Amino acid sequence: MLASPKYTMKKLQLHSKTYSKVLQMHYLGVALVLMVFCLLSPSSSCTEQEKNSLLRFLAELSQDGGLSSSWRNGTDCCKWEGVACKQDRMVRHVSLPSKGLKGHISRSLGALTGLQHLDLSENLLSGGLPRELLSSSSIVFLDVSLNQLNGTLRQLSSSPPARPIQLQVLNISSNLFAGQFPSATWKAMENLMALNASNNNFIGRVPAQFCNSSPSLAVLDLCFNKFSGSIPPGLGDCSKLRELKAGHNNLSGTLPDELFNATSLEYLSLQNNDLHGVLDTANMVSLRNLVTLDLGGNRFSGKIPDYIGLFKRLENLHLNDNNMSGELPYALSNCTNLITVDLKRNKLSGELTNVNFSNLPKLKTLDLDSNNLSGTVPESIYSCSNLTALRLSTNNLHGQLSSRIGNLKHLSFLSLGKNNFTNITNALQILKSSKNLSTLFIGHNFRGEILPQDETIDGFGNLQVLDIQGCQFSGRIPVWISRAANLQVLLLCGNRLTGPIPGWINSLSHLFYMDVSTNRLTGQIPLTLMEMPMLKSTENITHMNPRVFDLTVTNGPSLEYRTITSFPAVLNLRNNCLTGVIPPQIGQLKALVVLDFSFNKLSGQIPHSVCNLTNLQVLDLSSNNLAGAIPVALNALHFLSAFSISNNNLEGPIPSGGQFDTFQNSSFDRNPKLCGSALTQKCNSAEAHQPIIPSAKQADYKVAFVIAFGAFFGVGVLYDQLVLSRVH
Template sequence: MVMSLFFFYSFLCFVLLISLCFSSSFDHHLCSPTETSALLQFKQSLQVKSDYSLCDTSFPKTKSWNESKDCCTWDGVTCDVLTGHVIGLDLSCSQLVGNFHPNSSLFQLHHLQTLNLAYNDFYPSSIPHNIGRLTNLRHLNLSYSTFDGKVPTEISYLSNLVSLDLSYGFALQLNERTFEAMLHNFTNLELLSLFLVNISSPIPVNISSSSLRYVDLYDTNLQGALTENFFLLPNLEMLYLSYNDLLNGVFPKIHPSSTLLELSIAYTGISGEIPDSIGTLSSLKYLNLQQCQFSGSIPDSVGNLTEIRELILSHNHFTGHIPSTISKLKQLTCLDLLSNSFSGEIPEIFSNLQELRHLDLSKNSFIGPFPSSILSLTHLEYLGLSSNSLSGPLPSNAGMLPNLTELDFSYNSLNGTIPSWVFSLPLLSSVSLQHNRFRGLTDEVIKTNPTLKDLHLSHNQLSGSFPQSLVNLTNLVTLGISSNNITVDEGINITFPSLSSLFLSSCELKDFPHFLRNMKTLTVLDISNNKIRGQIPDWFSGMRWDSLRFLNLSYNSLTGYLPQLHFHNLGYLDLKFNSLHGPLPSSICNMSKLSLLDLSHNNFSGSITHCLDSMVELSVLDLRRNNFIGSLPPFCAHSTLLSTILVNGNRFEGTVPMSLLNCFRLEIFDVGNNAINDTFPAWLGMLQELQVLILKLNKFHGRLSSRKKFYFPKLRIFDLSCNKFSGSLPARLFENFSAMIKLDDGDKGEIKYMEQLSEYSMYEDSVSLVIKGHDIELEKINTIMTTIDLSSNHFEGVIPKTVKDLGSLRLLNLSRNNLKGPIPQGLQFNTFANDSYGGNLDLCGLPLSKQCGTSGSSHVPQPSESYFFSGFTWESVVIGYSFGLVVGTVMWSVMFQYRKPIWFVEFFDGLMPHKRRRSKKRALRRQT
């Protein structure tokens, strides 16, 4: 009995002791009160912004932090199980926002080994200098944390770091001294990521960390020559130096290495040839040399890179042939040789490259037939062979490309019939065959292909009716058949229910295609430069294309009144070179989304005073060569986006509207050939972007103002000819023409062109000259075409000496005025022939034969010279809006029938390589 009681009480004591021990252990916190307090203070110094997230999944980890729990159990906190010290803090993606205090309590965690604050927002805080106090840190990650300012030198004190990630530090600057100290002190460093940190210094010579495996210096503004420092690191696996355009030098000789797996020096200034030693990188899986300055041939040793998966050599100056040793690279998934100078036939090396997914040989000088070995690449997804000189037909069968999604053979000389496989591969979504010599399509009707979305066949030699073989491609979104001899039969049944963009320009259309009635989703419609005659049919103008943004009907023979158009979201409307007449319909004036309106070269009439009220997004307005009357509309009264205004060749009267002062983006203003009756609008000089001002052939009168605030800072073409201006030429006016005094610093002698971009096309400004009755059109206004024409006015007095300071002036015409005195000498003035001064009998000095101080008559030009410049005048500044380059006419041969100043010929002769003749159709229309 006694023994039983003894055992019972003993057991009871044991249970009580155990319960006390457990109770004691639950109440005891492993984390020290000091570190708990430090963490809570850090939490209180920041905010949690629930709607802020840079991660796919974000969670406010500090939400679980409170004093009732051991800090070692808090989210993101790791403690040493023996000492209880906080050794790890991972607050990445925690939606933390606020100012990171320089003396943050975080720096009291002296035992911290890992600190990760990535993907939070501490802007505009700088990385605190006290970061150097955390000397036990082994892993520091501040990426995507929006720190600002300089990386403190104290960060180099963290000599135990194994990984340092400051990537996506868009606003961080790392000076050269700190950068060198880091690479010298971090002897244990394995990972260094400074992606997008602004270093702006050379790669340090002394790199002490032989442990480095991963180095990312992408887009850090590295400078100087690439050295072999990194390539000597024994454990380096990944090196990224891309997007450092000031990094130059040559590719260093590679020492044998079995560790380097990925190397990218794309978008740098590194030049020279690839050394044969590249073949020693036997473990390399990724090599990217895109957009550098490499030249020469690819060494055969590239065939030793048998583990490589991506080889990207695009946008360089490589020449020669593709080395046959590439056939050894059986792991290759991407081969990109785009935009080089490779030549010869494309070798049949692809049969062994069965893992290829991406093959791009575009923009080279390859010749010969389509390489048939490509057809064996069963995993190929993208195939680009565009912009070469490939010839001959395509193979008739390509059933071995089951995974191809995009095919681009454009800009070659391929011919024959386009085989059916081009449209029927099971995963194909885009086909580009434009600018070739294909004469026809397969006769067989192509089966429905639900994947094919984009089909480009423009600029070939297709002829006849619209290809019936395409009618089953019912999921097409884009269809381009421009510049073919295609007609459309009225009764053809075509339904493309998803079609968004249709290009049928420069074909043989005689009517509006009736199948357009079936298309409800059009965004872009181009049927320009066809043979469509007569009025715009009611069914077309009545279409409800709510999504239509681009409509081009130019260069046809449309007549009659322009009907009401119900395309309320139209942003681009081009009707130039037709025979439309009458007033503008109210629907045009109410198109609030228009950014470009070109009605030039028609017979429109009436007033447009209030037509611009609703066009709040208008950027380009071209009304040239019509019969509009009344006052000029109040430009920019409701919008400030106008950059080009062309109303040359109408019957506008009145004055230049002061509302133009609101057109702060205006670059071109041409009101020539009207009946404007006004004084010189000197106030236009306040428009900072104005480059072309043409007031010729109007009724402008009075003196030229030269008030200092009207200084025309970017003016390049200034034409006041054939008006009634009088008085002296103010010296201060020409003194203000900054753009004519010298070329822009960025020009460096290169010819650049004024151009603008729309949502759907590029259009370029151009200039026409009338010389002896012939229209000479230079397609584009270039930034060095600086011109002053003040001829046929009543100017008097001396030519200001400030005119000779216009060092970039190329054309000058002061003829037929009442000027007198010596002609300024020096600089560009010495290039102007006597024709520039004809009709001013009291001028003297070179190039005239009359010497100053004598009573002899001034030089009388020879008949051909006088006639040449009597017809000289700037016709207009015109603007082209078709896709690609604007097609213009340059009747250069006309000039060689007459005598002309040598400097004039030399100047325009330098521009001629950029010019092409206008099409016969367009030339005939201009003549009529």
């Protein structure tokens, strides 16, 4: 199934950066405005001590992003780039985000006794975070996110500081910090309002004393770390806590009852941990201010409680990837502000008609994939005029598509695969009117029907992904697909399509992923297939608009994709009745990552031009009628990790060295005339050392060279992870 690794680092960084700015605006807007009013006019000048502290910071940078042109001795440091002062000539504000700064953060910044705002985010800074910054009696806002800072957070003194620590906002997210959270450090921060420590490598338990030491704590983000143990009950004492994020850790146990005392919570996110228990508890009703509830990727069980209807402010509900069972409660209809509902991969049953979707006018995303839902698609869903993504795949739904789906004018992502829908002709005639549709998964339905050839099906101009695999369709590859001019991914595998691969295939100028395997296609491999623009150059794919899917598309248990261009370039013609030779022009398709021509009736030799496909990770030519020698230069395909030429009529020695030393013996099985160390049939000295002289008949494919190469390295990409055989 096409159905993301966790967020990439870049996405995490962008998320953390945006989140940091939201914190500033949402919780400290007043404070920041006051700071701005306190900034001095350009006529001020800083003290010598302030200037020296800044110059020491500059001196410890190996890359200063051009600061040295402004930060010069003998000039007023209050006029330096990123620096602002107050009337008392004290530096109050140092803001240097995204400057390309590299090096260490000097402890001299802690000597700026009037510094209130320090922003060094999104640079290349490394080393530790000076204790002097954390224990400062003046810094209110400290942001060092999106750097390469490492080590542990320094333990602050357990004795009360001479002057209280003023820190209110601390953002250390997206760095390389490790170790445990030092308890004494947080006890000293009585003014802390927002802490973002996400996307690091912190371990151990979540500190229990946050709320006792920092009674004003409103935002706590610990996601994407390695915290373990249970959720501390003390978090329920945070009377002002609005956002609690601890997803993507190793937390276990149940939700403590005390947590439900934090009645100001608006955002509760604990996804992707090892939490369990039932949600049908009366105490949870107290969290009526929730706007986002994300408990996905845990082991929660039981029914979705009826009290969910009391969460009138709820906009985002994520209970995906749990063990939730029972029917969808009618009470969900009362959450009239819902925008996102994600309940995929649970054990939900019953009919969708239990919910009146007409009451959810703001709904944009509904994901119920991989449950046990039955019945038909309720007509009330088509009242959700703002719906952009609808996934109902892998259930037991049946019936025909309703013409009212045309009411969903914003629908971009539709996945109905692996159900029991019928009448493919009617479905296509209806869906062609969805002009914004870019991703369509309707495979594993319409079983045994005829794929319509109707040329009036012409409304898929914006379609980029089309999956109609596994339907056992008869008929030919229809010409209406050629009008989907923006198509990038085409999945027709697992049907009973006959006839040749159409010559118009190269008119799909954006197509780079084509799987027509397991059909009954005949004829030769068309030369137009060798002219696919997106397969001829990796730059073509790189320069495409990396459109983001409305929902993540998953391949197997571990691979998830957010963008279409994350998919590998694939040409899969496996398990058909294709004849003739492999065109020598195959060497033009240099962007290919997966090439599978196995289980056909191809003859002739393996063209030497295959050796030009330097991006190949999977090459399968097994179970054909190929003859001649294995091209020696194939051992120069350094990324090749899955290879099979078994069950052919190949002869001569198996090349040695490079990737060939890593392949299993089964890759060469059932080729009686092959010899080599990997087989029981060994080569004699003449076979092993003499070059094979091609006959006149082979002259068109003659290549005589051997490529020398350096140290071996591999990427270990498994074939079943690259060939997307199951699609959401």
